[in-house]
Amino acid sequence: MNQKILAIDIGGTAIKSGLWENEALIELPSFETPKTWDEMKAYLKILVEKNQITDGVAISAPGAVDAEEGVIYGVSAVPYLHRFPIKQELAEFLGVPVSFQNDANCAALAELWQGNAKGLESAALMIIGTGIGGGIAINGKLRPGSNLFGGEFGYQIMNNDTLETLSDLGSPVAMSERFSKIKADGREYTSKEIFDLAEAGDELAQEQINQLYQALSIGIYNILISLDPDRVLIGGGISMREDLLLNIEERVQKLLLKKGAKELKASIMPCKFLNQANLIGAVSQFLTEQA
Known part of the structure; x- marks a missing residue:
């Protein structure tokens, strides 16, 4: 079954985005990291609606991400992401399933799934x-x-x-x-x-x-x-x-x-993947959670 997933990589200064469709990633324009959580949610809502995303949103984020609990602990350059049920809140706001995973872990997942650690x-x-x-x-x-x-x-x-x-x-x-x-x-x-x-x-x-x-x-x-x-x-x-x-x-x-x-x-x-690693790994995390 072909899925259309919005992939997001949250960085301290910029946010990368891409569409996962037909087993491939199509990169979308990056944008400056919003200053507040409300601004971030609003921007993601626009992306979901504009790209007609119905399957879900896969997010690579900084900090100590508890993927199962849906909370980001630790500290990062994006302080408003931490210590609240971010996954549940965003999924309810966007109306689609959402996954979160730490950015470095996403890079690892990309390599395990389709890169130089496969197999x-x-x-x-x-x-x-x-x-x-x-x-x-x-x-x-x-x-x-x-x-x-x-x-x-x-x-x-x-x-x-x-x-x-x-x-x-x-x-x-x-x-x-x-x-x-x-x-x-x-x-x-x-x-x-x-x-x-x-x-x-x-x-x-x-x-x-x-x-x-x-x-x-x-x-x-x-x-x-x-x-x-x-x-x-x-x-x-x-x-x-x-x-x-x-x-x-x-x-x-x-x-x-x-x-x-x-x-x-x-x-x-x-690594096989460079700039796209976090986006591809975020998709891997999402698909594993939805399996």
């Missing part, structure tokens, strides 16, 4: 962005954890003295802020500019990128020796850089060898 028994997915999130799959199913912290790899403490986390040291956004602060020339550098400077021989840029790669490699090493998954997938915009994967693979292998875990065969790959 695997276990996989860990690391999404590298402003912070570092992720997802864990065991027996082919998402494992959100007892407290919805499954896959929150960014919380790993990487420095015993400063208590800096993987999100602090492995995020390209955090690296950009740190580089700009140390450079102190009045400019705010992007991570792409820092990579370009490193290639041109800038020692500070090279040092910061080395720190980024090492933090990510230690994070992945920790995942490998803790979970021993069939595969670790890397997502986020930076995953498109070929040198990222080559550097991380080499560093992880050295860490495994150095620490006596050379028999552990690490399969590290980029």
Whole structure:
């Protein structure tokens, strides 16, 4: 049976949307994240009516999403989403079934369903962005954890003295802020500019990128020796850089060898889905709930 589902990915600054129809996603224009919950509901109502959605709305959201309870705990850049029965309220307002799942978990679901984790028994997915999130799959199913912290790899403490986390040291956004602060020339550098400077021989840029790669490699090493998954997938915009994967693979292998875990065969790959991952994963969550 062909279904027409509205897929929504709520971000701190923008909201992506798409239509799932005929087993494929058609992207719709993105729009600025509304300032209030009432504005958000009103905009979703317009999308539902305009696109004649009768089957349902699948939502990828930030925060600690309890998909079953229909409540979003934790904190996020969209504070009005938290700690009330959001799923029930929105379903009643829109008049169609609604599903919610955490954005990083949605990316993991997309890879499990139709991506580079399809058919695997276990996989860990690391999404590298402003912070570092992720997802864990065991027996082919998402494992959100007892407290919805499954896959929150960014919380790993990487420095015993400063208590800096993987999100602090492995995020390209955090690296950009740190580089700009140390450079102190009045400019705010992007991570792409820092990579370009490193290639041109800038020692500070090279040092910061080395720190980024090492933090990510230690994070992945920790995942490998803790979970021993069939595969670790890397997502986020930076995953498109070929040198990222080559550097991380080499560093992880050295860490495994150095620490006596050379028999552990690490399969590290980029995600299949990039910009559409959260939308496709949201649809997967919706279809699972409706099955």
